[in-house]
Amino acid sequence: MKSINLFRGYASHGLLPRTDIIEATSEVLLPEVREYDYNDEDRHPLVYGSDNGSAWVRACIAEFSNRAFKLPVSSNAATRPEHLNLTSGASYGIMNILLQTTLPHTGYTKQAFIVTPTYFLVNKAFLDAGFTGKITAVEEKGDGLDLAFLEAKLKSCENSSNGESGQKAEESLRIINAQDGKKKIYRYVIYLVPTYSNPTGAIYSRSSRLKLLELARKYDILIISDDVYDLLRLDDDNGSGALIPSPPELRFPHLDRESISAANTFGNTISNCTFSKIIAPGLRTGYQETANAKLATQLASGGANASGGTPCQLNSMIVATMIKNGAVERIVHNFVSVLRERARVLAKSIKLYLPKGTQYSECKGGYFSWCTLPVGYDSSKIVEEVSSEGVLLADGSHFEVSGDRRNWGERSVRLSISYATAAEIEEAVKIWGIACQKHRVLDCEQADIAIGHASSLLKSRRKKQSQL
Known part of the structure; x- marks a missing residue:
């Protein structure tokens, strides 16, 4: 693969x-x-x-x-x-x-x-x-x-x-x-x-x-x-x-x-x-x-x-x-032309495939941009999952300052447009978006189970109290 x-x-x-x-x-x-x-x-x-x-x-x-x-x-x-x-x-x-x-x-x-x-x-x-x-x-x-x-x-x-x-x-x-x-x-x-x-x-x-x-x-x-x-x-x-x-x-x-x-x-x-x-x-x-x-x-x-x-x-x-x-x-001109198209495709793909509420500003220059998923998504887990599907992302934990961490890996990811083609970028973001949907569904299911469990405990306590 x-x-x-x-x-x-x-x-x-x-x-x-x-x-x-x-x-x-x-x-x-x-x-x-x-x-x-x-x-x-x-x-x-x-x-x-x-x-x-x-x-x-x-x-x-x-x-x-x-x-x-x-x-x-x-x-x-x-x-x-x-x-x-x-x-x-x-x-x-x-x-x-x-x-x-x-x-x-x-x-x-x-x-x-x-x-x-x-x-x-x-x-x-x-x-x-x-x-x-x-x-x-x-x-x-x-x-x-x-x-x-x-x-x-x-x-x-x-x-x-x-x-x-x-x-x-x-x-x-x-x-x-x-x-x-x-x-x-x-x-x-x-x-x-x-x-x-x-x-x-x-x-x-x-x-x-x-x-x-x-x-x-x-x-x-x-x-x-x-x-x-x-x-x-x-x-x-x-x-x-x-x-x-x-x-x-x-x-x-x-x-x-x-x-x-x-x-x-x-x-x-x-x-x-x-x-x-x-x-x-x-x-x-x-x-x-x-x-x-x-x-x-x-x-x-x-x-x-x-x-x-x-x-x-x-x-x-x-x-x-x-x-x-x-x-x-001439070389820089060519770099800029290619990177500009990759940046455009990346921004479009993020808007199309990633969860609503994702924070992202289109790359205006250079190689990199920063993407932050909404609260409730664990970027480090999702990045690890998509790597098994052949998509390599850099979760935010890589970009900490030694000895003074800010927990960037919780929701953020650095995205590079320097290496992958425009078509590959769109495919990668699509796979990433599907993984985000799976994690959100799993989180919701786990939350429902937790709520159901808490509700059962509450009903049990109320029943015991009524019997006293």
Whole structure:
């Protein structure tokens, strides 16, 4: 029996641009000599790269980003090559950020905040970095986060600071800076996916982003935003004629640069990006964007980069070549066209097959959306049942923040449109809906039995009382 996978979070094989990658790889490697082979900031594609990645690659990415976000190069918000550090994808990016900008082991970095429900594999990166017992979940609220809750927690952390432990934390930073030169270590860190969030599909408004940035500057927070889906906008017919519709909001480093003070020499934001969601995950190529060159340089200065250079020397050049020859825009355009149809079919199928009262908003971009069944349905049980029929769904329990659960698995499910075809999506939701009907009938039957049993007990008690 062939399974239908609405759990998987990467593109179906038919969407992967094999031919474009072959052509770009040939363009990079067929020449015996390239003009940049002996440039220390670029280097031969098959040797160790510079620490923050090839200069011409970063220039390509910066130009591509500014074009996508419609930012003139003269704008304060515009991306420049020196703002970028190349990585081997967003997963590596998170690890690198936490290692280079936080000190939870010593107590200098006091707490990590993770938006809940969250990307289900990010927890381990925070635990690996030393945040066990130091993670707080923050829920989405309205068009952003519950900022009142977040600030209350920040004030609590500030008020609970111990004088002696605080001195030890400061001493640990002094020792590190004496060894490595001036580094920026943050007191707090927050992780979120602000555009087409994984798993909810939410889009945080500009206003909510600016309010979070204000809090970050006040409390010395590093905002890590996974910006991996924002070019996949599905709710725009793109009347401008461009192949890629503009993302709905600017990224955090754009906003940070617009209003950063001269005294804030590192900024408070990192955009953690990848080409895995818009080209192919096997390329393992991404980048980190910061508000200024200083923090980007710090991210590129870890021991692994100092030893081996950028972790994506060859593949980053393949991606940059695909940017230069226009392939990336064509690929994203194709992704958007296919995903838009899948999103439409998913919304229609949910309305048609799932129980009345199901809460769902159509996927407006990216890969994911969040569906909550009415009270009385147990999503985890239903998901387990339909898996035996070949339908793979991700119940909400997967998207909890480590150590701070919200019981998302009780009624909610994350739905992915990246892997299954439109026809498969409709078939999967139909099977899911039938399972929901069965569970509701069983629940009603069990309720009737329980009511009948309670009624019999009541009658028996009344009869005994009448006999006394």
